[in-house]
Amino acid sequence: MMEIGLNHYLILSTILFAIGLVGIMRRKNLLLLFFATEILLNSVNIAFAAISHYYNDLTGQMFAFFVIAIAASEVAVGLGLLIVWFKRHGNVDLDTMSSMRG
Amino acid sequence: MEKYLYIALFAPLVSSLFSALFTATPKKQFVGIVASLLIFAAFVSSSILLTHIIGGGEVVHVELMTWMATGDLYIPFGFVVDQVSVTMMMVVTLVSTIVHVYSIGYMDHDKGFNRFFAWLSAFVFSMMVLVMSDNFAGLFIGWEGVGLCSWGLIGFWFHKEIATWAANEAFIMNRIADLGMLIGLFLVYWNTGTLQYEGAFAAMPSLDPATLTWIGIFLFIGAMGKSAQFPLHTWLADAMEGPTPVSALIHAATMVTAGVYLVVRSNELYDLIPHVGLFIASLGAFVAMFAASMALVNRDMKRIIAYSTLSQLGYMFVAAGLGAYWVALFHLMAHAFFKALLFLGAGNVMHAMHDELDPFKMGGLKKTMKWTFIMMTLASVALAGIYPLAGFFSKDLILEVAFVEHHYIIYSVLLITAGLTAFYSFRLIALIFHGEERYKLFGIHPHEAYKFMLVAMSPLLLLAIIAGSFKISYFEMVTNVLPELEYHIHHPVTFWIMVIGTQLFVIAAIAFAYKKYANSSVKVPDGTSKMENSIAYKILKNQYYIPYAYEEYLVKPYREISDVFWKQVDLKIVDATVDGIAGIIYSTGEKTRDMQSGNLSTMLKWMVAGTVGLLSLAVVFGLAVRYFDEILAVLSGLGV
Numbered sequence: 001m002m003e004i005g006l007n008h009y010l011i012l013s014t015i016l017f018a019i020g021l022v023g024i025m026r027r028k029n030l031l032l033l034f035f036a037t038e039i040l041l042n043s044v045n046i047a048f049a050a051i052s053h054y055y056n057d058l059t060g061q062m063f064a065f066f067v068i069a070i071a072a073s074e075v076a077v078g079l080g081l082l083i084v085w086f087k088r089h090g091n092v093d094l095d096t097m098s099s100m101r102g
Numbered sequence: 103m104e105k106y107l108y109i110a111l112f113a114p115l116v117s118s119l120f121s122a123l124f125t126a127t128p129k130k131q132f133v134g135i136v137a138s139l140l141i142f143a144a145f146v147s148s149s150i151l152l153t154h155i156i157g158g159g160e161v162v163h164v165e166l167m168t169w170m171a172t173g174d175l176y177i178p179f180g181f182v183v184d185q186v187s188v189t190m191m192m193v194v195t196l197v198s199t200i201v202h203v204y205s206i207g208y209m210d211h212d213k214g215f216n217r218f219f220a221w222l223s224a225f226v227f228s229m230m231v232l233v234m235s236d237n238f239a240g241l242f243i244g245w246e247g248v249g250l251c252s253w254g255l256i257g258f259w260f261h262k263e264i265a266t267w268a269a270n271e272a273f274i275m276n277r278i279a280d281l282g283m284l285i286g287l288f289l290v291y292w293n294t295g296t297l298q299y300e301g302a303f304a305a306m307p308s309l310d311p312a313t314l315t316w317i318g319i320f321l322f323i324g325a326m327g328k329s330a331q332f333p334l335h336t337w338l339a340d341a342m343e344g345p346t347p348v349s350a351l352i353h354a355a356t357m358v359t360a361g362v363y364l365v366v367r368s369n370e371l372y373d374l375i376p377h378v379g380l381f382i383a384s385l386g387a388f389v390a391m392f393a394a395s396m397a398l399v400n401r402d403m404k405r406i407i408a409y410s411t412l413s414q415l416g417y418m419f420v421a422a423g424l425g426a427y428w429v430a431l432f433h434l435m436a437h438a439f440f441k442a443l444l445f446l447g448a449g450n451v452m453h454a455m456h457d458e459l460d461p462f463k464m465g466g467l468k469k470t471m472k473w474t475f476i477m478m479t480l481a482s483v484a485l486a487g488i489y490p491l492a493g494f495f496s497k498d499l500i501l502e503v504a505f506v507e508h509h510y511i512i513y514s515v516l517l518i519t520a521g522l523t524a525f526y527s528f529r530l531i532a533l534i535f536h537g538e539e540r541y542k543l544f545g546i547h548p549h550e551a552y553k554f555m556l557v558a559m560s561p562l563l564l565l566a567i568i569a570g571s572f573k574i575s576y577f578e579m580v581t582n583v584l585p586e587l588e589y590h591i592h593h594p595v596t597f598w599i600m601v602i603g604t605q606l607f608v609i610a611a612i613a614f615a616y617k618k619y620a621n622s623s624v625k626v627p628d629g630t631s632k633m634e635n636s637i638a639y640k641i642l643k644n645q646y647y648i649p650y651a652y653e654e655y656l657v658k659p660y661r662e663i664s665d666v667f668w669k670q671v672d673l674k675i676v677d678a679t680v681d682g683i684a685g686i687i688y689s690t691g692e693k694t695r696d697m698q699s700g701n702l703s704t705m706l707k708w709m710v711a712g713t714v715g716l717l718s719l720a721v722v723f724g725l726a727v728r729y730f731d732e733i734l735a736v737l738s739g740l741g742v
Contacts (some may be wrong), residue, residue, distance in 0.1 A: 027708050098700040 009050035016043030028093040030082055034075060041071045103154055103162045107183055110147035110191060111230050113140045114198075118223035122218055123388070129215040131664055134206040137219040140201050141226060145195035148188065155188050156579050163236060170239075177297055182236035185580045190363055193438045194356050196561070198226045201351040203558040207551060208347050208453065218258060218345070229356050233363060238287050238297040245283070245328065245733055249276045249359045255352060256344040267339040275337040279327020286320030303370040311375065318371055320376040321364060329361030330417045332389050336649050339396075346449030349404060354512040354535070355438035355447050362415065365422040366431050369584055372422070379423045381506075386419030387512040387519075392646075394522035398529075399642045400460045401627070403448050406530050410485065411441055413519060417500050420512060420734055426503040427584045432576055433496035439564035440484035440492055440682045446559050447478035451534055454548035455541060461530055466539035470548045473556045475535045477563050482531050484566040486524035486608050495497045495570030498604060499589065505600065506589045521611040522605060528615035536620035543626070639710035706716035 016039055023036025045064040052060025086092055120135050151162065166179040183191070202222065209215050226429035228251055250273075257269030290298055293313055313478045325331070325387035330338035352358070364371060365382065372379050393412035410484050414437050421430035422601060454471055455464060466702025468475040484491035487498060497520065504513040541548065550556075577588075625724075633639055644650060697708055726733065 008397060021710055025703070028703060086679055094703045097702055 006050055006054045009046055013047040013050070016040075016046065026093045030085070030097075032095070034078055034082075035038060038071060038075070041067055078101075080085045103151065103159070103163050103183075106150045107164060107181060107234070108148040108153075110144045110151065110195065111181060111227075111229065111234060113144040113147070114223045114226035116140055118220050118227055121220035121223060122585040124216040124445035127216065129213070131206070133216045133219055134202070134209075136203040136205065137223050138199065141168045141195065141199045141223065144226070144230070145192075145199045147696065148195045150181050152192055152626050155183065155185055156575070156731075158693065161185075168605050172492070174295060174301065175291075175408070177237060177239045180298070181234040181240075182237040183704075185583045186363075186431065187233050189576075189580065191230065193359075193435050194226065194229050196244075196565075196567040197355040197438055197442045198222070198229075198351055200562055200664065201347045201442070201446070204449070204555050205345075205347045207555040207558075208449055210344065210552075212345075213260065218255075221251055221254045221258070222348070222351070225255065225352060225357070227358075232360055236275060236299060237301070238290060238299070240295075241367075242287060245324070245360065246280065248360065249280070249328075251271065252341070252352050252357055253350040256341045258345055259343075265343040267702075268337070268343040272337040272341050274571045275334050276327045277394065279324050279334055280344075282320045282322075282327070283324020284576065286317055286324060289317045289320060293317070295555035295659065299367065303368075306371055306374060311540060314371065314375050315378055318375045320370075321368060321371070322382060325361030325364045326385075327361075327417070328364075329358050330412055331385060331419065332392060333394070333648070335389065335412055336645070336652065338403045339408045339645070342402070342408050345443060346404065346452060349408070350442040350445030350449070353408065354441040356685065357417060358411060358416070359434045359438065360435050362422055362430055364407050365419070365428045366584070367427075369427045373585065375427060376425070379425060380509075381421030381423070382511065383420045383512055386416040386421075386423055387417070387504075387515045389413070390416030390420070390519045391515050392416075392523070394519045394526065396642055396645050397526040398522060399639055401462060401552070402568060403451065403461050403530065403534070404445075404459060406461075406526060407441070407444055407448060410444075410527065411437075413523060414441065414485075416519075417497060417516065420516065421500045421503055424503050424507050424512075425585060426500070426578060426586075426587060426631040427590065428580045429496070429499050429589075431580060431584070432573065433500060434498040436446055436484075436569045437567075439569055440481040440564050443477055443559060443562040443566055444485065446562070447474050450474040450551040451478075453551060455546055458541070458544070458546065460626075462540065462624070463544055464541050465624065466535070467541075467548055468535040469539075469629065470537075471550050473550065479531055479535070479555075480563060481566055482527040485602070486528050486612060487520060488608060489605060490565050490567075490570060495573050498601065499573075500605065502589045502600070517604065517607070519522040519605050524611035525615045528612045529619050530621035531629035532616050533624065536616070537624050538622045540624075540626060583632065614635055620723055 017040060019041035020036045020038075020043060023039060024033060027033050045067055048064040048067070052058060054065075082092055085097075089096065100102040104496070120140070124130055124133050131582050155161070159519060162183040164181050166181065168176070169179050170177040202219070205218060205222065209218050212218065215454045225248060228247025229246050232241055232248060235244060253269045253273040256272055257266045257657070260269075287297065290302050292310055293300045296302050296305070306317075319740040338358065342349055344353070372382075390413045393409045393416065397406045397409035397413070400409065414433070418430045418433050418437070419432060421427070451457065451464070451467065451474060455472075460606045480491070484493040485509070487493040501513060501516050501520070504510075504516055541542045549659065627634055629635075641647065698702075701704075
């Protein structure tokens with residue numbers, strides 16, 4: 001049985017980060033964009049927690065908590081805006097969101 | 103006394119600024135009156151300073167404020183009233199007061215009445231700075247200031263193309279000379295470490311003679327431009343396009359004498375380099391005769407007087423060059439009085455004749471313009487140097503100086519010139535005031551100038567008559583700062599032969615002029631007479647073809663070269679480089695603006711691309727730092 005070490009966590013984190021990045025670039029739906037952002041943030045959280053454990057230093061885990069808190073508030077604000085947008089326009093398509101274009 | 107110094111200096115500035123307030127408004131009589139009063143205040147202050155100095159008072163020296171102080175360079179705005187500058191102040195303020203009052207009448211119908219006074223007072227201020235400064239830098243400011251005002255006043259009637267051309271010519275010629283002057287100033291500072299007159303002249307005797315010669319030459323080049331000496335003389339005759347009061351003030355009495363003032367002020371320098379002084383004197387004698395010869399045939403009243411000014415400036419340079427600085431300054435003063443009077447009289451005639459300048463088209467004006475006739479005749483008598491008028495004392499003195507110093511060639515040139523001067527002056531008087539009334543052919547009804555203009559001119563008339571009697575007291579005053587050289591011809595017989603001989607020669611020239619031009623057979627020349635077709639006449643009429651040569655051999659080639667440089671160098675290299683850089687930036691912007699599509703998805707993609715780019719750079723850089731030694735080894739192996 002192979003022991004699960006720091007590298008495995010970091011590889012998982014990298015894979016998740018790549019998935020999130022592709023999601024951000026490819027998705028046109030604002031809601032799915034939020035999902036992708038969550039994946040990005042959590043991939044970073046995994047890396048924080050794993051490295052923190054590896055070094056026996058709690059600072060990384062504390063930082064992960066901060067990230068979770070900020071992600072939660074970001075989603076709360078983002079979803080609020082999304083609902084308002086949906087009520088006005090009837091969709092959440094990214095390509096239609098260009099009213100600020102110069 | 104400092105109070106009076108400030109009034110004398112700043113009243114003209116106040117006058118100029120006050121008049122400048124009204125330049126955009128129609129003619130206002132009070133502008134002229136206020137300006138004249140302020141200049142008069144400067145005149146009164148100068149007179150008080152003069153009595154103070156004559157009375158043996160201290161030289162007034164003030165330092166207004168520091169102008170430049172960096173490292174060893176220290177130049178203050180310092181002003182000094184000593185025996186030399188107070189003479190110049192008197193001449194400047196007196197003539198300018200008269201010219202200001204006269205201009206109220208002369209510019210009566212001119213739309214630019216207010217503007218005229220603004221420029222004229224600004225000129226007086228610059229001239230005061232020039233003569234009162236206690237250092238070369240201040241002198242240079244005044245020097246440039248009078249050049250600027252001269253430009254503004256020659257080109258005062260800017261709607262006349264020829265006037266603007268003449269203004270530019272004067273300005274450009276003076277710039278050329280000013281370059282020489284500036285080099286002279288740099289040399290002074292470089293070698294003596296100061297620009298203050300006192301310090302600089304005190305340091306000069308210990309300098310090497312070659313350096314001093316260069317300083318003397320370059321300063322004199324500046325003086326040549328301002329005083330219109332050959333070969334920079336052409337601008338003065340063309341400057342007569344300006345209003346006549348301007349010609350009287352700037353181009354006869356004050357500004358053109360600034361060159362003489364510079365040489366007189368630098369007397370300690372020129373005393374050390376007598377060979378440069380001899381050159382100055384020779385050039386002065388040459389210009390005296392050269393200008394007088396051109397005046398003989400000219401048919402433009404104001405140009406004749408301008409050439410006469412040129413010729414008299416030559417006399418002053420002879421005196422200054424031979425070390426007789428006080429004589430130069432004395433002739434400068436006397437000349438200012440009768441020449442300004444002559445010009446103002448010419449202004450009256452021009453007004454009467456509706457701006458006609460050809461004296462052949464006048465004649466017989468003495469009946470209608472009695473006072474102008476008397477004034478101009480007396481001014482011409484003074485100019486010709488007949489006893490006991492001003493010119494006799496100052497001009498004969500210069501002849502004596504040349505004689506006593508054993509420069510007999512200069513002496514004879516000046517003597518002949520004195521005859522020529524008398525001839526052309528009275529040719530002008532005879533043509534204008536005597537003979538047939540030829541103006542009737544042209545349907546002109548002349549009238550005498552306003553009374554107050556004549557009254558304003560009268561102090562000049564008085565001074566032109568009596569200025570000679572100041573000789574002794576003037577000598578005593580001014581030799582406190584200038585070399586005290588008296589010129590006496592030791593043998594009384596020689597002396598009397600010279601004086602009486604000169605007088606008879608001059609009177610003969612006058613009589614000849616009257617005989618030839620005052621009779622009723624003088625006709626308006628039509629270019630057919632024998633004299634007009636002679637070669638000598640043509641050469642003189644065309645000013646020795648010098649303006650033509652300048653135009654052909656300097657201005658045109660310069661223009662062609664400029665054209666080539668413009669098209670080949672400026673357009674193809676300089677402009678192309680600048681435009682190329684701008685073009686690259688512009689096209690980059692044009693191409694990359696597509697990035698800013700406003701689409702959130704695209705922008706996120708660019709953001710990811712940017713992050714990846716920066717991260718890879720960081721990785722590459724980090725690796726390069728870590729493996730620096732290996733990379734260096736590999737590169738040196740490749741022979742880099």
